[in-house]
Amino acid sequence: MANKKEVWTIQTILNWTRQYFLDKGVENPRLDAEVLLSHILEKERLYLYVHFDQPLEEQELSAFRTAVKQRAARLPVAYIIGSKEFMGLDFNVTPAVLIPRPDTEILVEAALSRLRAVENACILDIGTGSGAICISILANLPTAKGVTVDISPEALTVAKGNAAKHQVEDRLIFCQGDLFTPVKGQRFTAILSNPPYIPAGDISGLTPEVRQEPNLALVGGEDGLDFYRRIIQEGRNYLVDNGFMAMEVGIGQAQLVAAMAEATGCFKVKEIVKDYGGIERVVVLEVLYV
Ligand code: GLN
Secondary structure (H helix, E strand, C coil): CCCCCCCCHHHHHHHHHHHHHHCCCCHHHHHHHHHHHHHHHHHHHHHHHCCCCECCCCHHHHHHHHHHHHHHHCCHHHHHCEEEECEEEEEEEECCCCCCHHHHHHHHHHHHHHCCCCCCCCCCCCCCCCCCHHHHHHHHCCCEEEEEEEECCCHHHHHHHHHHHCCHHHHHHEECEEEEEEEECCCCCEEEEEECCCHHHHHHCHHHHHHHHCHHHHHCCCCHHHHHHHHHHHHHHHHEEEEEEECCCCCCCCCHHHHHHHHCCEEEEEEEEEEECCCCEEEEEECCCC
């Protein structure tokens, strides 16, 4: 691409990039080429299809080349373009935060279906990252408030930017710290979390893209369950009496997490929700009256 003299059009550059990405092992080569190009041209993807013959200007080409190099080095598209759609909202992302996944929308939907009936709900989002979970809930529930906790100050900066972007920052508090440490003595309607849940030994087997996401957001100790142990152990102290907890889990973890929660005697397992691939993805726990 670098030395070619002829004019590059939207169509010829997309074809070239698709093949280049394919050779580099990128999973969706054509789609990624289109997303990157439409980002650089500041247009919708559809625009590309109705302007196939449009020639690219030198500065567009140069910006696209940089993006193509990054993607070929297996940087996720969301980090290159700096954003990811989640629950119909556009979230800013940087390599300091996990990229929001469609699976996590299952967690948000499960929480929303319970919270819609509650006036003035107060939500605690543990390990908020980009803020996607809490912010999308607040954007859907005008009377709800939230507290987000993350151990990473860089992640909280991203989350704050997203809260402002979606105009919920006046209903959201940001706390830096480890799990419940910054919210001692407070009680919430719901505790929500997509904690790090990948077993430490599995990280090397993940795709190059996932390995560029923060380890802090991925690794859940030796068996992947460390954060569930701590959240379940301590969680009851931070919930109101009719409160609930909803957590995303990894493949094969739902029943283990459910058993862990029941063993405390503080929770009943209200629901285990499957994701679009049929995998048990979200565990919903309710406070048990005794
Ligand atoms: N869902 C992420 C993955 O793809 C893991 C996120 C997490 O550990 N919570 O692997």
